[in-house]
Structure formats: structure tokens, C-alpha cells
């Protein structure tokens with residue numbers, strides 16, 4: 541039977557009406573990179589989990605994932621319809637679950653064994669398991685292929701030794717996508733393999749890192765002779781680079797889809813601060829509104845728009861908008877009353893937005909990709 545988009549949209553509307561407040565851009569704070577309060581650091585994860593569990597129970601999670609893998613088996617039009625409806629409601633940020641939902645689930649669906657698909661994908665959509673991405677190392681970020689964590693073959697699996705860093709949500713995760721070197725003699729990109737590893741194996745140690753926002757969302761992860769069973773291999777041994785590039789492509793698309801318009805909230809802040817008639821403020825707000833509209837259109841044209849373009853534009857937009865929020869707050873951005881959660885959220889947004897230019901590939905790397913692969917310009921040096 542064909543997909544009935546109108547009926548599906550009505551079903552989504554009914555769920556959101558029953559479970560979420562309608563979005564009021566003049567009242568709801570911008571979601572920022574990762575929502576944060578000084579009081580309860582785990583609140584964002586709990587909120588994301590509760591929301592996702594509700595969607596799963598209503599059959600509204602994993603919409604376009606095949607049914608045999610635990611999804612709903614619907615066409616891409618269902619995703620678009622769902623997103624159109626969701627955009628009208630104040631939903632929690634899903635960033636704490638995004639590695640599982642948007643990176644691990646599609647990667648496992650594409651490259652995983654049948655056993656891995658049935659074991660992991662439904663648990664990801666049901667928000668039972670949080671996932672993290674164990675790619676970056678102290679000496680391997682932009683140049684990821686130079687990573688050194690080693691997974692040496694032994695009977696029944698691999699022994700992993702090395703260190704990962706900047707691993708978002710590792711402290712909450714049940715599983716991680718681990719990129720490690722299985723063959724040292726091969727050229728950099730070859731000889732890598734991807735694993736879906738449980739996060740509490742003997743020999744693993746997770747150490748949270750304190751950020752300038754005051755939060756601790758990412759971590760160092762140490763592997764000290766950790767035995768990883770061979771069933772954890774995701775894709776073929778030595779094919780890790782191809783699999784990891786698929787994962788990273790999903791991460792850059794995610795950034796583009798994540799942008800939510802904030803200009804109305806900023807205009808309200810300008811009114812409250814008594815500067816809504818200031819020509820410089822008005823020009824800034826207009827610039828933000830235009831860029832947000834372009835991002836929205838580009839997200840609708842995805843995948844025709846290169847993911848690197850959306851990633852780069854999204855990072856710049858977040859920084860412009862959050863800097864505007866801090867400017868409008870003036871001195872309060874530096875010193876505000878304890879418990880002034882609206883100001884606290886805006887300041888956290890301002891500080892956290894710097895990370896958009898680094899996480900998921902830096903601005904400079906996105907520019908290189910666009911120059912070389914989209915514009916066809918010669919490679920640098």
C-alpha cells in the first residue's frame with residue numbers, strides 16, 4: 541500500500557499536540573549547542589531520552605529505517621513530514637542521543653551484520669542505549685587517518701591499546717564507534733577498522749574534561765589492553781576508513797538539519813534591552829534571519845547541497861546569533877544573578893557555539909573540501 545502523507549502528518553500532529561508545547565519563538569530560549577544548567581548537568585540527556593521513548597512507543601522513531609532492522613520502513617517523505625510538524629513544537633535538544641540516532645544507526649544499517657542490526661538499532665531508537673564516537677585522538681583530529689590506537693588480532697577478537705579524546709557523552713554511553721588501526725604496515729587510510737564496542741570493558745577508563753562553558757560533555761577515553769570480541773567489527777577488517785567516512789557524512793548533514801531559527805527570540809531580546817530601533821542591531825538581526833532562511837532551504841535541498849557547506853554556514857550562523865545574544869545582554873552576559881536561567885542559557889550558547897567550528901570537522905577543513913571537491917580547485921601543498 542502507498543504512503544498516505546496526509547494521514548501520517550495528522551498522526552504526527554496528534555502526538556505532538558498531546559506531548560509538547562507549541563513553539564513560541566518569543567518565549568522559548570534558543571536551544572544552543574547543548575542545553576545546560578549549572579544545577580543539573582544530566583537534565584538534557586534525561587529530557588532527550590524521555591522524548592525519544594515517547595516517539596518510539598508511538599511508532600514514530602526510525603521512520604525511514606527498514607522494518608526488519610527495527611524501523612518503521614517508511615519513505616523519505618515521512619521524515620520530511622515529521623520534521624515539518626516537529627518544527628512547530630518546543631522539543632528538547634536531541635544532541636545527547638545524536639551519535640546513536642544519526643550516526644551509529646545508519647552506519648550499522650549500512651555496514652553491520654544482521655546480528656548487529658537486530659541487537660542495536662531498536663535499542664538506539666528506543667533510547668535504551670546512548671552511543672559515542674571514538675574517532676579523535678590527541679594527535680589525530682583533522683588528519684584523522686594518522687590515528688594510532690591499535691587493535692591487534694588475537695584469538696576470538698582484538699586487543700585495543702591507545703587513547704581517544706573529545707568523546708562526547710562517553711560517560712553516559714553503553715557503546716562507542718571505535719576507529720582503530722588493525723594493520724600498521726598499510727598506508728594511513730588503509731589498515732583501519734571500525735568497531736561497535738561496549739563502553740565498560742575491562743581496561744577502559746573514561747575521564748570527563750571540563751569545558752569553558754562549565755559543562756563536562758566530552759571526555760578522554762583510555763584503552764589499556766582491552767579485549768574486544770570479533771563480533772564487534774563493523775564492516776570488513778581494513779575497511780574502517782570507508783565506514784568512518786559514511787559516519788562523518790551523516791554528522792555533517794546533521795549540523796545542517798539542526799539549525800533552528802532564532803531571530804525572533806533575538807528580536808524580542810532587543811526589544812527588552814531597549815535597542816530594537818538601533819540600526820546596527822536591526823542590520824544584524826536581518827542578516828541572521830536571512831542566513832537562517834538560507835540554511836532552512838539548503839536543508840530541504842539536501843543531499844543536493846554539499847554537507848560541508850551546511851556545516852560551515854551553520855557554524856558561522858550559530859556564532860553570529862549567539863554573539864548577538866551576548867551583545868544584547870550587555871553587562872549581564874558577564875555577571876548575572878544566580879538563577880537567571882534565560883541569561884545563563886544565552887551565555888552558555890555564546891561560549892558553546894565556538895565548538896561548532898571544530899566539532900565534526902573544522903571550518904578550515906570544510907573550506908578545503910568545498911574548494912577541492914566542489915569547486916575543483918587544486919589541492920593545497
Ligand SMILES: Cc1cc2nc3c(=O)[nH]c(=O)nc-3n(C[C@H](O)[C@H](O)[C@H](O)COP(=O)(O)OP(=O)(O)OC[C@H]3O[C@@H](n4cnc5c(N)ncnc54)[C@H](O)[C@@H]3O)c2cc1C
Nearest residue numbers: 673674675676681682706707708895898899900901902904
Ligand atoms: C564540542 C566537540 C565535540 C566533539 N565530539 C567528538 C566526538 O564525540 N568524537 C570524536 O571522535 N571527536 C570529537 N570532537 C573532536 C573533533 O572532531 C576534532 O576536534 C576536530 O576534528 C579537529 O581536530 P583537532 O582538535 O585535533 O584539531 P587539529 O586538527 O589539530 O586542527 C588545529 C587547527 O589547524 C587547522 N587545520 C588542520 N588541518 C588543516 C588543513 N589541512 N588545512 C587548513 N587548516 C587546517 C584546523 O582547522 C584548526 O584550526 C569534538 C570536538 C568538539 C569541539
